[in-house]
Amino acid sequence: MVLDRWIALIFVTFCCIYGYAAxxxxxxxxxxxxxxxxxxxxxxxxxxxxxxxxxxxxxLLGIETLGKSEKVPRTTDIDYRRLTDYKLGQALVLLGLMxxxxxxxxxxxxxxxxxxxxxxxxxxxGERKFLIMVVVAALATGFVWYLVxxxxxxxxxxxxxxxxx
Amino acid sequence: MIEGILIxxxxxxxxxxxxxxxxxxxxxxxxxxxxxxxxxSIIAIMIPVAITLGDPAAALILLAxxxxxxxxxxxTSSILLNxxxxxxxxxxxxxxxxxxxxxxxxxxLTIAAVASFAGGTxxxxxxxxxxxxxxxxxxxxxxAEYFALMVVGLSAIAAFTGTGQVAKALMMTILGLIxxxxxxxxxxxxxxxxxxxxxxxxxxxxxxxxxxxxxxxxAMFLVINPVRSASGGRSGKIDNLRFSxxxxxxxxPVIGRQSVQGFFIGVLPGAGxxxxxxxxxxxxxxxxxxxxxxxxxxxxVKGLAxxxxxxxxxxxxxxxxxxxxxxxxxGTTAILLGALIALNVTPGPRLMTDTPEIFWAVIISMFxxxxxxxxxNLPLIPYIAKILAIPRTYLIPFILFxxxxxxxxxxxxxxxxxxxxxxxxxxxxxxxxxxxLAPLLIGFxxxxxxxxNFARSMQLYRGLxxxxxxxxxxxxxVVALLLVLLPSxxxxxxxxxxxxx
Numbered sequence: 329m330v331l332d333r334w335i336a337l338i339f340v341t342f343c344c345i346y347g348y349a350a351x352x353x354x355x356x357x358x359x360x361x362x363x364x365x366x367x368x369x370x371x372x373x374x375x376x377x378x379x380x381x382x383x384x385x386x387x388l389l390g391i392e393t394l395g396k397s398e399k400v401p402r403t404t405d406i407d408y409r410r411l412t413d414y415k416l417g418q419a420l421v422l423l424g425l426m427x428x429x430x431x432x433x434x435x436x437x438x439x440x441x442x443x444x445x446x447x448x449x450x451x452x453x454g455e456r457k458f459l460i461m462v463v464v465a466a467l468a469t470g471f472v473w474y475l476v477x478x479x480x481x482x483x484x485x486x487x488x489x490x491x492x493x
Numbered sequence: 494m495i496e497g498i499l500i501x502x503x504x505x506x507x508x509x510x511x512x513x514x515x516x517x518x519x520x521x522x523x524x525x526x527x528x529x530x531x532x533x534s535i536i537a538i539m540i541p542v543a544i545t546l547g548d549p550a551a552a553l554i555l556l557a558x559x560x561x562x563x564x565x566x567x568x569t570s571s572i573l574l575n576x577x578x579x580x581x582x583x584x585x586x587x588x589x590x591x592x593x594x595x596x597x598x599x600x601x602l603t604i605a606a607v608a609s610f611a612g613g614t615x616x617x618x619x620x621x622x623x624x625x626x627x628x629x630x631x632x633x634x635x636x637a638e639y640f641a642l643m644v645v646g647l648s649a650i651a652a653f654t655g656t657g658q659v660a661k662a663l664m665m666t667i668l669g670l671i672x673x674x675x676x677x678x679x680x681x682x683x684x685x686x687x688x689x690x691x692x693x694x695x696x697x698x699x700x701x702x703x704x705x706x707x708x709x710x711x712a713m714f715l716v717i718n719p720v721r722s723a724s725g726g727r728s729g730k731i732d733n734l735r736f737s738x739x740x741x742x743x744x745x746p747v748i749g750r751q752s753v754q755g756f757f758i759g760v761l762p763g764a765g766x767x768x769x770x771x772x773x774x775x776x777x778x779x780x781x782x783x784x785x786x787x788x789x790x791x792x793x794v795k796g797l798a799x800x801x802x803x804x805x806x807x808x809x810x811x812x813x814x815x816x817x818x819x820x821x822x823x824g825t826t827a828i829l830l831g832a833l834i835a836l837n838v839t840p841g842p843r844l845m846t847d848t849p850e851i852f853w854a855v856i857i858s859m860f861x862x863x864x865x866x867x868x869x870n871l872p873l874i875p876y877i878a879k880i881l882a883i884p885r886t887y888l889i890p891f892i893l894f895x896x897x898x899x900x901x902x903x904x905x906x907x908x909x910x911x912x913x914x915x916x917x918x919x920x921x922x923x924x925x926x927x928x929x930l931a932p933l934l935i936g937f938x939x940x941x942x943x944x945x946n947f948a949r950s951m952q953l954y955r956g957l958x959x960x961x962x963x964x965x966x967x968x969x970x971v972v973a974l975l976l977v978l979l980p981s982x983x984x985x986x987x988x989x990x991x992x993x994x
Contacts, residue, residue, distance in 0.1 A: 332661065332926035339664055346671060349686065367951040369681040372944045373674050380667040388661035392984050414717040422716060422893065423914060429897060430910030449890035453716070463888060472898065480545045480671075482902050487829065 347377030501853025521562020580765030588796030615752035616809030631842035641969035673940020675939035709917030755803030759810020773803030824931030
């Protein structure tokens with residue numbers, strides 16, 4: 329089964345769970361005065377679940393699939409069947425770095441977390457000129473912090489938690 | 494209308510707003526030039542900045558400037574590198590790139606800029622004429638009609654995705670609508686589908702979703718496939734920016750035709766700049782005769798002017814449903830709608846009467862934006878093009894960082910970054926499987942409004958009677974059904990024919 333149909337299968341399963349929540353778990357929490365309303369908080373989700381299952385099944389069962397004579401134009405030039413030919417490892421490490429950045433942003437402070445993230449990402453992508461990497465990361469981090477904190481007025485804690493705000 | 498134009502002129506010509514247009518156009522061009530980063534990603538990244546401005550008119554002017562700039566920047570990378578930054582400028586590379594290869598990169602850029610300027614300006618004039626008329630009609634709409642109109646919009650977006658893709662687009666629209674039901678709805682004040690998580694109480698942030706759907710997958714694709722970003726920085730020599738009088742004369746009818754055609758294609762939900770530019774190119778090639786037709790694809794002036802005019806006119810056209818009905822017809826206008834809602838402005842027919850300064854300032858800023866692109870950006874292109882020389886080892890980390898910052902600044906919450914990464918991985922997988930993502934975002938942004946109008950209609954008519962008691966609603970819903978069924982029927986016939994063969 330190709331990827332799009334796997335995704336359709338996951339989507340149909342998701343809609344079934346969503347529909348179950350809408351049909352069977354939401355309504356008993358409703359206060360009595362709201363129950364006299366023609367529309368409940370669960371009404372729209374119920375409709376969405378039904379339509380979602382129908383649309384998902386159309387893709388899953390290949391009802392709309394075209395013949396070989398007419399190909400659907402692809403939106404990406406990357407063939408997922410040959411993913412290992414590409415730099416998949418780099419992408420996964422970068423995703424890991426993004427998660428680490430999300431977790432470290434508060435405890436390590438904006439300046440340290442951002443500078444480390446930028447240097448580490450460049451390193452993962454193959455950059456080895458450490459001096460340039462550090463200088464670029466430090467300048468960019470300082471500039472963005474100044475822009476966000478001072479110009480836009482959005483608070484970003486610059487230093488680690490043990491150094492106060 | 495004259496009064497409105499004067500209001501718009503006074504608002505748009507304030508120092509702050511003029512700076513916004515110029516900054517927006519420059520930033521848009523700068524980032525739009527990077528292969529893989531489309532206007533949706535750029536606008537999503539710029540939204541937190543726009544929202545912090547606090548002034549809706551200035552915010553919308555900035556974002557609209559970024560939008561035109563990004564399209565222009567996309568054309569530049571199409572011409573110089575054959576690497577379109579956006580789908581809407583793919584057709585530009587057909588003749589723009591051969592022209593650049595023939596040593597006429599400067600001329601190609603000027604033709605693209607002039608065609609964009611003309612398309613954008615004529616489109617803005619058409620917008621000035623049609624938007625107020627449509628607003629007047631839309632003022633008579635009730636909740637039921639709005640609900641039906643949104644259903645039509647969403648169906649049209651799915652229907653225009655392409656043969657064989659309608660069910661996938663519908664799936665994505667429904668997923669967007671489902672995501673919009675997460676959190677506390679304004680109508681019921683009850684948390685739904687939050688799974689007990691406090692961070693989901695206020696729902697998923699649309700900026701996070703926009704970043705996850707567009708910016709992150711693009712960045713991931715640049716990582717996975719280095720060829721996409723390996724521009725090598727060879728932007729060719731851009732010296733002579735002039736074109737001849739004959740070439741100018743040849744462009745005039747093309748610009749006239751494609752401005753009108755592009756504008757009306759842009760008005761249709763889901764059609765937008767990509768279809769307008771391809772169709773514009775095809776129409777002009779068919780209209781050309783003999784040698785002129787043979788030159789298409791080898792550096793023809795008309796082949797470059799047609800898609801450039803059409804995609805800019807279509808960009809302006811896509812503002813019509815946004816400004817008059819409050820319904821976005823494209824991913825980009827959906828993001829703009831999200832930004833407006835965040836600024837407590839509800840676009841729709843009342844926008845023109847309640848806040849005319851926003852409505853007209855945006856329209857006037859389109860003229861200024863196009864002028865800025867022509868007189869300011871064009872001479873700067875050789876310098877801006879230097880951005881193409883930034884190595885990917887620096888470029889990609891910064892794209893990722895700005896994506897993260899965009900989501901973080903919007904909510905000031907680190908959990909938002911984890912949601913961003915999760916949704917981004919999902920979006921990348923969906924892109925691999927050729928699922929269109931714009932319908933998801935449009936569904937998400939329209940979700941709350943769709944449900945509100947549906948619920949209000951249900952309450953007014955004590956049930957589903959509103960569908961049958963209001964002829965306009967019924968007609969619109971039938972149109973929506975046909976829009977979805979007709980392409981499916983066509984796909985079915987294509988398959989049957991293929992099986993018989």
